[in-house]
Amino acid sequence: LAKTTQPISMDSYEGQEVNITCSHNNIATNDYITWYQQFPSQGPRFIIQGYKTKVTNEVASLFIPADRKSSTLSLPRVSLSDTAVYYCLVGGGYNTNAGKSTFGDGTTLTVKP
Amino acid sequence: NAGVTQTPKFRVLKTGQSMTLLCAQDMNHEYMYWYRQDPGMGLRLIHYSVGEGTTAKGEVPDGYNVSRLKKQNFLLGLESAAPSQTSVYFCASSTGQNNEKLFFGSGTQLSVL
Numbered sequence: 199l200a201k202t203t204q205p206i207s208m209d210s211y212e213g214q215e216v217n218i219t220c221s222h223n224n225i226a227t228n229d230y231i232t233w234y235q236q237f238p239s240q241g242p243r244f245i246i247q248g249y250k251t252k253v254t255n256e257v258a259s260l261f262i263p264a265d266r267k268s269s270t271l272s273l274p275r276v277s278l279s280d281t282a283v284y285y286c287l288v289g290g291g292y293n294t295n296a297g298k299s300t301f302g303d304g305t306t307l308t309v310k311p
Numbered sequence: 312n313a314g315v316t317q318t319p320k321f322r323v324l325k326t327g328q329s330m331t332l333l334c335a336q337d338m339n340h341e342y343m344y345w346y347r348q349d350p351g352m353g354l355r356l357i358h359y360s361v362g363e364g365t366t367a368k369g370e371v372p373d374g375y376n377v378s379r380l381k382k383q384n385f386l387l388g389l390e391s392a393a394p395s396q397t398s399v400y401f402c403a404s405s406t407g408q409n410n411e412k413l414f415f416g417s418g419t420q421l422s423v424l
Contacts, residue, residue, distance in 0.1 A: 241315075241416055242413070300370070303351075
């Protein structure tokens with residue numbers, strides 16, 4: 199199983215940059231790293247995905263070191279609406295990988311005014 | 312484009328009753344998943360399907376059955392509901408590629424009394 203380890207919770211203030219790190223020591227060669235965001239009473243929503251180095255989109259950046267055993271989700275200038283649970287997911291999909299990745303308990307980010 | 316639709320949104324059962332949760336997706340995705348989420352915890356995979364007519368067990372399959380008779384639908388059944396099955400159930404679908412992105416429904420809140 200492609201298990202991941204994240205901090206349980208983090209606090210931040212509006213306007214700050216937030217970095218959430220995920221450890222995935224047993225990542226396989228074909229595994230991608232995907233981050234999801236979940237608000238209360240809603241299903242998780244895709245934020246960003248990467249395989250190696252750095253990926254950036256309109257909402258976040260994802261940093262992946264060369265050994266790929268960890269990854270860091272970076273949220274620039276957070277606002278109150280970024281308060282949510284963030285999950286790091288490794289692997290999944292594609293035949294024998296299907297159903298093998300796990301969500302874990304995620305990181306609860308609380309943004310304060 | 313509705314994405315992933317789950318019905319019903321809420322349901323209350325008595326112990327021993329049966330019910331079926333329906334998940335429908337309109338994205339022509341091959342893979343579909345059923346997760347449960349207990350308060351303050353991450354998502355745990357119940358069953359999944361890698362294509363029409365196929366199903367497989369996830370982390371916590373006991374007490375549940377599934378069927379994928381049509382590509383767009385994935386049904387989750389509880390034959391004899393127990394209080395331990397009180398949870399929020401999420402359905403997801405994906406392309407099943409290595410770089411899959413999971414698309415989630417809005418969830419079903421199930422209470423078993």
